[in-house]
Amino acid sequence: MIVEKARSSLGTIQDSFLATGDSLTALAERTAQVDAVVTQAAEKFLFPAAASGLAVLAVGGYGRRHLFPYSDVDLLLLFESERLALNSREPIAAFLQTLWDSGMRVSHSVRTPAECTEVHNDNIELNVSLLDQRYLVGDRPLYAKLADKMPRFITANRDSLIRNLSQLTRERHEKFANTFYHLEPNVKETPGSLRDYQLLCWLTQMRETEPGRPGQADAGPELAKAFRFLARMRCYLHSRSGRDNNVLSFEMQDAMADQWRDGDPAKWMREYYRHARAIYRAALYQLEANEAQSSSLFAQFRDWRSRLSNADFSVHRERAHFRAPQRLELEPELALRLFEFVARHGIRLSFEAVQQMEARHPQLREHFADPRPLWPALIPILTLPHAPAALSSMHETGALTAVFPELEGIECLVVRDFYHRYTVDEHTLVAIQSLWSLKDAAEPGLKPFSDLWAELAPAAPLVFALLFHDSGKGKGEEHVEASLRLAEKAMKRIQMPPQDQEAVRFLIGKHLALSAALQARDLYDPQTVRDVAHQVETVERLKALTLLTYADISAVNPNVMTPWRAQSLWQLYLSVYNELTRELETERIEIDPSASPERREFLQGFPTRYLRTHRDSEIDQHMALEERSRKRGVAVDIQRIETAYQLTMVTASDRAGLFAAVAGTLSSFGMNILKAEAFSNRRGLILDTFTFADPSRTLELNPTEIDRLRAIAERVIAGKTEVRELLKNRPKPALPSRHARIHAAVAFDNDAGTSATLVEIVAEDRPGLLYDLASAIAQAGCNIEVVLIDTQAHKAIDVFYVTASGKKLDAQRQSALERALRRAVEPA
């Protein structure tokens, strides 16, 4: 009788819920119905055997009357003594069997009041479930004993209970990669879910409990709304699935949208993420506040961090606050400075700062809608050590879309795909985080990517490209084109310099090129490698694109970037890198017939790399420089490019040691050469470029030194001044620490080019290194045909294509040159 009644009334509750969508009524009715069944069964089977000394309690979700249609029914059988419990085994079995037969999944425990008021470090769930205990039936004085003890127990053990609960929550969040932006979320378990809502209730309850009075479980009215939304979803999932299913799969999203929301699951899901965000944010805030309170070491650190406060922001309890939030209205750029502060120190925003920023979203948006030179202010946010945290904060406060309204289309956007785990905006942020994770990557398979990332400069265009690479998704068209369009608009508005725009355009435009090759092309086929090489065109672009691909794939879901896939990506990088450096020497420009005769003549014979690495305006400058060089046989130009300088020289009279002489001139001025390239065209015109840093700011503080450097460089090139003389007085460089030393390597490859030998030198960088290397090559009677110099922190990677008497080097000359180069790279 009990059984049939229970089964039929569950069906009625579900039917009426599906018709009305009223989950709170469904939960209350289901609870009342189960209460009746449990009471009836207890009276029939338990109490005849134990008339006193036993009470039946509802605990957990059932205890708080949040019983979803197929949730476990958590019961506590409270016995006065263990002996009585042991003697009641048979009645307990009959009682439970009846409940199971009624279609309930019963989860029961048998305890004495003393056991209920102990801290169970290995069974935290027991302590937690008791917070929601509710008397159902049986020995009331016995229950009163427990009810009386509970507040005292909670007050006495508050810290350890909260600590255990926090740990349990952190472990659960970790399982879901600490994000609520899952495409198919679990409404009970994922961050921002019902479990987090409950956490907030429990924390309030424990905090407010006093020795003689239990606290109220309450998470505030705003979150109560979120709870109602999530409860409705969970009720629906249970009713539709006929089991305890809490995963909001794509099918269920569709079905639910059909049921209640004009068939648009995207709208429905956006609302879900909004509520999940509110709950998750509040839960994190509470967790951190509690963790901070319970750790004295952390408190000391926190005090130390508060010293980071400055005129704009103060740091309290490890959170950044605006000193004067109203200034945001007059000075919206203050918001960007706050994110730079986060990117620099890794300090999270305070709750108040988030709210102050959210409240001013319309003003911020309006301010940033006008074209402004924002790029210099954005670079630190995109590149400083805690950039991912800064970008997440921007996202959380809505500042990201205030600065870049172009990203609004991907906010909480679900793109249904078997492999993708996150919404598009979250995927973008996870991708950027994946890049940063490379910094500490210890796995051998990731080390090469980690090196590549450490070397990459400038990094800001890559991070910007990642931010926008999928921005065009969800527009019902091919997303690469749409993303490009959106990025284009944003770059123009923030007045990004043309060379960075170029880099971003390339990265977004080709962001699928390497993935496509990995998936559908034979990586060992030379044609594949050539095709990819033609798409990326330069080593610099290849590096950035490889990192972007690594980040993009890693952010699809946490298991996609397997060591196997990482190895394949690295293999592709290696092959394309080698292809690009090999073709440096051989491949010559195919002249565009529509170009002017002067331009055609100028470009004749330059390698294709020249065209790929120089914009039209630069080629015009080089042609003007050639014009200037006609009078005196040489022309030198020096320009400032962001934080570095570039020297370009053009001369028609090549001679041994020319490249070394210019490198030496720069060294004699204390300049540090970062990059250098040498080109020559068919008419024997030599065009070399040197990018160099000015560590002592000589040129910046004494602008006339630029003219002097130019004049001396011209004299050296013309052979009128000896570079050795200039170098006599150069200061001895300080050696880097022993730990930082880089093992020097000199390698020869005679197969890499068709007419020259490739010499690759990896060495500890130092001022004058390039001069020493180039001099050693010149003194060994070799001619530098092509040169590609790169510096990565303390590591110099120099590639020279050299010939001797117009031919590749034979074995004898190779070993002589190797000895000379090894002498040159040895630390002085």
Add this chain to the structure above:
Amino acid sequence: MKKIEAIIQPFKLDEVKEALKGIGIDGMTITEVRGHGRQKGHKEVYRGQEYNVDLLPKVKLEMVVASERSDEVIKTLAGAARTGKIGDGKIFVYDVAEAIRIRNDDRGESAL
């Protein structure tokens, strides 16, 4: 019943899956593996250092089919995976004693 195990080139995976789907074979297990047969690894030089690439990335497919279908499956699989070059991979065929569907204890071919 036969178990068919194929080691193929990763870039051929989609093509092979499509071809098998075309003859009604949907169920299979796919694993990312590394190895080499006659297509030995090779060395890459990068920035003056040699990288040994001796184990090449491959994909392993496993499926169990009714014995009378095995020839057709093998033919389809090989046809889709073939490029004619070294490194195309191998197919191994085993006899299967029993198949059991855990959910409902179906046995034999009905469990496939």
